[in-house]
Amino acid sequence: MNQKEKDMTHFPSKRSEKLEKYVIDELLKHSRYIFIQRVSRVQYGYCTHCNSRFRTSGDLKHNGKSECPNCKSDCRVKNHGMSRKYLRDHGTVVFYEKSQVNPDSAIIAQVFRVYRDYSGDYTKVQTEYVIVAKYLFESGNPGRATMYERWGGWQKANSVHSIESYPHCPIESIKEAVTGTPFYYSTWDQHEQPQRDYVKFFALYSKYPVIEILTKLGFKYFVGAKLFDGKTYSCINWRAKQLHDVLRLSKQDFQLVHKEQKLNPMQLRLFQLSRKDSAPPTIQEIQNFFTDSVGDVMNELNVVLKYSTLRKAMNYMQKQVQICDTYKTYFGLLIAWRDYIRDCETLEMDLSHSLILFPKNLHEEHQRTMKLVKTTSDERSRAKMLKRAETLQKYKFEDQEFVVIPAETTEELIEEGKRLEHCVARYADRHAEGKTTILFVRRKNNPNSPYYTIELQKNAIKQARGFKNASMTPDVQKFVQQFENTKLKRKRKEVAAI
Ligand SMILES: [Zn+2]
DSSP states (O other), X not given: OOHHHHHHTTSOSSOOHHHHHHIIIIITTTOOEEEEEEETTEEEEEETTTTEEEEOOSOOOTTOEEEOTTTOXXXXXXXXXXXXXXXXXXXXXXXXXXXXXXXXXXXXXXXEEEEEEOSSOGGGOOEEEEEEEEEEEEOSTTOEXXXXXXXXXXXXXXXXXXXXXXXXXXXXXXXXHHTTSGGGGSOGGGSOOSSTTOHHHHHHHHHOTTHHHHHHTTOHHHHHHHHTTOOOTTOOOTTOSSHHHHTTOOHHHHHHHHHHOOOOHHHHHHHHHHTTSSSOOOHHHHHHHSOGGGOOOHHHHHHHTTTSOHHHHHHHHHHHHHHOSSOOSHHHHHHHHHHHHHHHHHTXXXXXXXXXXXXXXXXXXXXXXXXXXXXXXXXXXHHHHHHHHHHXXXXXXXXXXXXXXXXXXXXXXXXXXXXXXXXXXXGHHHHHTTSSXXXXXXXXXXXXXXXXXXXXXXXXEEEEEOGGGOOOOHHHHHHHHHHIIIIIIHHHHHHHHO
């Protein structure tokens, strides 16, 4: 038996009566109709819920509401003679049960799409059930969570997920399924579920049974964050067995954190990260410093803490905010500090040096590094342009009247665009990177003055533009033709020869 066949043995072959009851009484409760028909002036009704025929009071109206005198259902009234082509009700339900194989340790859930179709004979309508997904949750340490979806046959899904955003799921079915299994203690009913089917929760629990203790000890936040893509700040080691290991702390530190109970996730993370420092801050110091009003600064702090201890960073932040008018908050300060550190990295400055990592006046020093970074990057692009120009010397060409020369600097390209009033300057980066090639056509008697601009791509002329995007004059066209024949066509032959 392969894994899929084994997994399938956990599912019951028969539909549960409780499921059917839920579908009729809750999910499709709105799907109850009284069809009315007059026979020699007397109005009769037919209830689709209890399948009884009765004489009405005589005044039921099409699309009105009425109670069935037999089963007391609230029904919608429909005319016997009206078209029922589209009269079809449906719903989706996720239904939990115990595993057929390991009822003490595994639970299953199945997603049913249910229909009632009145387009045919309304006295013979049956509720139809189609199973579209199956979940198997096996407890253990770790356990296993598997989902199968119906795509032709049953296909294993990559991850356990809800089949729709708001499926119906009778909570009673979960309660019954988990009773007598480890899932009973999983704290499933303590976590708000955006999706009402709990499948993501049980999948997480199967994988990481530790979420039970985490929840019970007041760290419920992390379970919710893990389930629904919130921030866990990497606080939790989900696979650890011992609780203090789960919280990445020593036993003593875990006791402290547990006693306090008031740390928010970021504070907890900072506490964890600073434990091995010399003179680490206490829980109270972290709480008093990184209050809620400081905001979420974890990303910025992560950059800082690559080089500094938390204690030193806190001291520095405190001083800078006092001496500098620019940064009114720790948040603003940290963003600037992070940017400054990144500048230093770019400039390959030695951040292990405390005068560099903790500049006396962060604002001033940051202004300086920003300028340096910009100059450096300008220098780099200038070098790139020149290197490119070197490889383009082969395109130099002239006759009696005109010359072709390659662009050598960004400034030249900008000037060319300005004087000819076209947009060649926009091609500067692509030119520097070799994605396109810009050449200038100049008059021999006035070689510094822009005249026509050529763009080459794949060794062929893509465009040639003059003043305000003018096309070539016959003279220029003749020259460019010659250039093409001499420099481009020959080269193509060379390429072909290779
Ligand atoms: Zn009835």
